[in-house]
Amino acid sequence: MKYNLTTRDRLIWPALLFVVIVWVGCVSESDEPILSLYRFEKPSHFPEPTYTFQNNDVNEKGFNLGKMLFFDPSLSRDGSVSCSSCHVQSHAFADTWLHPFSFGVEDREGVRNSPPLFNLAFQTEFFWDGGVTHLDFAPILAIESEIEMDESFENLVHKLNNHTQYPKLFKEAFGVEEITGPYVLHAFSQFMLLMVSADSRYDQFVKGDQNALNQEEIEGLLLFRKHCESCHREPLFTDLSYRNNGVQKTITDLGREAITEVAQDRAKFKVPSLRNIEVTSPYMHNARFEGLLQVLNHYTEGIQEQVNIDPLVFKNGKPTIQLTDPEKEKIIAFLKSLTDDNFINNPIFFNSNE
């Protein structure tokens, strides 16, 4: 057959070439996520992050170094406790239910339940009382706290400088000959900044997948928006304010007052996010409740008159939130749709020390 270049052929070849180019482009594009695994990306439906990335941009080496530190018990005074002892990935980096109050070195009991760690790049104040004003400073408190790791930060940095591996890794990640405090803190932050949880079924739903939630969960979402949204505001599920929702029977923990030094803040605590709430039991700063139904019963019946009780949950001598049993079930069903399996199973956070 005689090969005859028709007009059609003349169009087909460039078109084919174009397809090939696009395909090659796609192939390299589908490589992208692997390259950017270690880059911070703001979920499209989230607000702008507040972390100072201009001073500490996340990269693979810094992230891995932060991870190594996070899982390393030799950082604590007696070598028994690492960050990961109290912040466990399968519990969205909260403590396990075995430890209602976190246990530090020598099993000294803490006074507050360890919170989960995620979406930290969007927060401006840390810890239940918000006393820590930058994510970089959070590890200092954890390390130096007598009931956590009970080690001076100064001593820890000294230990790292005398370690067989850390000096080399810090040089690779930050180009420094000597390990100093800020680089240790930057490494911790890089690891924690990538703990972004924004891929629950709820997220798929708000991003347009109508089938991501079932009917009961959608009704739960609507009830949630009516009763809970004013404090647990979407998409972070916290408005980042400090409030007293009445979980202390008698006030022993001053909460925010210890930081602001005004009685108007007594017994107020940071409104926690409710993402991954299914896996972070027990609940509240004082670990008062094991189950979500108990939490809802607290809001509808348990709250009593108390100093600084928030008027959104208690007014005119009684709890403001009224829910029937089926409504409670719906809210709980909705709360469980906030579990982000991709986050709590994400292998980039797995312990890779030895």
Add this chain to the structure above:
Amino acid sequence: MKNIKSKLAISIVFLFSSLFFSCQENEDPNSISQGEMIVKFDNYVGNQNMVIDEVGSTNYRYSNANGQEFNLTRFGYYISHVRLEGPNGEVFIDEMNASADAKQIKGYYRVVQGESDTYNIHLKNIPAGQYNKIIFNLGVKEDGIQEGAVGGILDRAAGAWFWNWNSGFINYIIEGHSPASLRDENRLQIHIGGWKNIPSADENPQRFFDNNVEVSLPFDATVMVSETMRPSPHIIMDLLKVIGDTDLAIQNNIHSPAAAVPFVQKLAEAFVVDHTHQ
């Protein structure tokens, strides 16, 4: 043809050389003449020189207006945002930079009693001219805190005075012992810090206190800064101006912004320029 070529060559040479000279001109020392100044800090307790004793010492060298004896085991302060002003509108603003890299830290200084190399603040790149006033911030402001972890004298792991539970630096630190204090080991700790204000509104009281203090000190004489003249103002700080009237039986354990406020009001008065060396 040849003619054109050589004309081209000449003009290229001319072009480059003019570029070269204009670059040179930028470095002409006459147009941006600069100099330096060494600001010297000397700490006193009343009219006694300040001496640091070992922790646990019962040698009480000093006493306040209430007759309460005390000694000092740690004393110092942060200084930042230094500015110089002159009689003819001269202004020098010391460059500020907070960074993880200790070498990139600019404009933060710390005077630590007992470490004599910290007593002199070396100001550089001052435009040549006359100066008769120094203004500085006593403490570390928000711009040294909210950038996150920083190095050098601001690195907690290198001994920076930093509150871990209520983030912020201790601007001015006093530690020692006083028989008037009934705490363990007669301890005396006055840590003055705080860097933000949330003012009162409606029924809400003020939250937090910005305990940074602007200290503004006229020199005893106008000094001249130039390439060859490096003047040195000598500042004296008197601790008794701060705790001279304090009842050390009560005020011996200060660790928060609100509690520090009564001391802060007296801090600016504690500094004075004693004399200047031209």
